[in-house]
Amino acid sequence: MLSEKSTATVRATLPAVGAAIGDIADLFYTKLFAAHPELIRDLFNRGNQNAGLQKQALAGSIAAFATHLVEHPDTRPDVMLNRIAHKHASLGVTREQYAVVHEHLFAAIVEILGEAVTPEVAAAWDEVYWLMANALIAIEERLYAEQQVLAGDVWRTWTVTGRVEETPDCTTFRLAPADGAPAPSHLPGQYVSVQVELPDGARQIRQYSLSTSPGSPVRAITVKRVHGPAAAGPDGEVSNHLHARVRVGDTLRVSAPYGDLTLRDAAAPVLLASAGIGCTPMLSMLEHLADTGHTAPVTVLHADRSPADHPLREDHRALADKLADSAAHFWYEESAELGHHTGHMDLTAVPVAPGTTAYLCGPLPFMRAVREQLIAKGVPAADVHYEVFGPDLWLASA
Template sequence: MLSEKSTATVRATLPAVGAAIGDITELFYGKLFAAHPELIRDLFNRGNQNAGLQKQALAGSIAAFATHLVEHPDVRPDVMLNRIAHKHASLGVTREQYPIVHQHLFEAIAEILGEAVTPEVAEAWDEVYWLMANALITIEERLYAEQQVLAGDVWRDWTVAARVEETADCTTFHLTLADGSPAPGFKPGQYVSVQVELPDGARQIRQYSLSSAPGSPVRSITVKRVHGPAASGPDGEVSNHLHAEVRTGDTLRISAPYGDLVLRDSAAPVILASAGIGCTPMLSMLEHLADTAHTAPVTVLHADRSPADHALRTDHRALTGKLPDASAHFWYEADAEPGDHAGRLDLTAVPVPPGTQAYLCGPLPFMRAAREQLIAKGVAPADIAYEVFGPDLWLASA
């Protein structure tokens, strides 16, 4: 809880800080990477930095956290904190890195806001930072303990047991631990981080959802290749490296599984809605539901460019068919086949049972549209969970 003195100061200065937060985070990252170039080389996603997405997410999360402290002083924003903490844990972030961030962030605040940063203002925002940082540290260390690893020591070597070309742009890598030991458990919907060494020596990290179920003997990730101008830049450097360079028998460095979008242990009806490569965590959930003989209705929704672009399409249908009360609805912008829908997701004719729990994954515009339609059909907002590939701009801007 923010102290009364700091609450008043933060409330008074929040408009000014909020208006300048974009400039502050821009300067912060410049200072951070100048002092610690190894962070942009081996920890931060160069693609997100290049596109400005990480700056937007950091700016949004700081502003959202401070606003929450002022407007809801007795309630901690655990949804936002948990999402950030899971991502940090998958990267191996440790408590020792938070003072480094603090130093360069507050240097940026002082430089951007100038004389407006009085000792009282600095003290209040320092309290905001450490309330957020210490909350994240606590959650992250709990996540490490749950995986039975030392803080930050999340990496292990995995062998590519098989490689399957799902579509022209999507490849599945089936993985087993290189030392032959049993794979660690995970929850349906979680992801792992994959670290690869690129030609310039950088060890870049990206997150990929596990597309297999916890009960599967191997772990699987399905990776979509990036095309266009981004393919030759930092946006596509890891996915294209995996497609071009990694073959059966090769070794990949992969983190323990994390992620807060997980299938609840419930007998409620379920909707699994995805678009594009967002189908991967939904496949894990769907396979788990089939493995555990889920009896309540399950509705599978997926939107894609065409059937040929729909990764794991055969698995999507086959796993749906294993459930006693399940249906699959696919929408394609082109080449829709008999039984499928043409165009974009439209739930007008899709029945939604009372008490449904919905899970979404895909581009933000898709998830916003799906959420609006689900709420209109009676699904409670609290029962709609989602996953974003990359920085969570939706949560940070909420």
């Protein structure tokens, strides 16, 4: 809880800090990477930095946390904190790194806001920072303990045991621990971080959902190759490296599994909505529901450019068909194939069972549109959960 004195100061300065938070975040990263170039090389996603996405996510999370402290002083925004903590744990972030972030963040605040940062203002925002940081540290250390690893020591070497070209741009890599030990357990919907060494020596990290259920003897990730003007550069450097260079028998550094988009009530009706490569956590959930004999209604929704672009399309349909009470609806922008919908996902004619818990994964505009449609159909906002690949821009764009 923020102290009474700091609450008043943060409330008074929140408009000014909020207006400048983007510039503060930009300068913060400039200072941080100048002092610690190893962080942009081996920890932070260079593509997200180049595109400004990480800056937006940082600014959005700080502003949202401070606003919550002022407007709801007796509670914490645990949904946001848990999502960030899972991402941090999958990267091996440790408590010592929060002091480094504090140093450069507050240097950026002082430089951007100048004389407006009085000792009282600095103390109040320092309190905000450490409330957020200490909450994240506590959650992350609990996550490490649950995986029975030392804080930050999340990495193991895995061997690629299979490779399947699912679509022209999506490849599934089947994985097994290189030491022959059992794979760590995971929850349906969770992801792992994968670290690769690139030609320039950087060891870049990306997160990929496990597309198999906890009960499967196989662990697999499906990677979509990122195209675009910078596809050979930071924006798509890891996905292109995996597609072009990684073959059966090669090894990868893979983290313990994390992620907070997991099935919550095993007995409730479920709705799984995805677009593009966002289907991968949904496949893990579907396989788990089938493995455990789920009997409540399950609604499976997916949107893609065309049937040929739909990753793991046959698995998506087959797993839905295994369930006792399921309905699958696929939308394709460039296909009038019989049995499927044309255009963007439209839930007007899709029945949604009372008590449904919904899980969404895909591009942010897609998830926003589906969430609005679900709420209009009577699904409580608290029962709509989502996963974002990369920085979480939902708060930053709210």
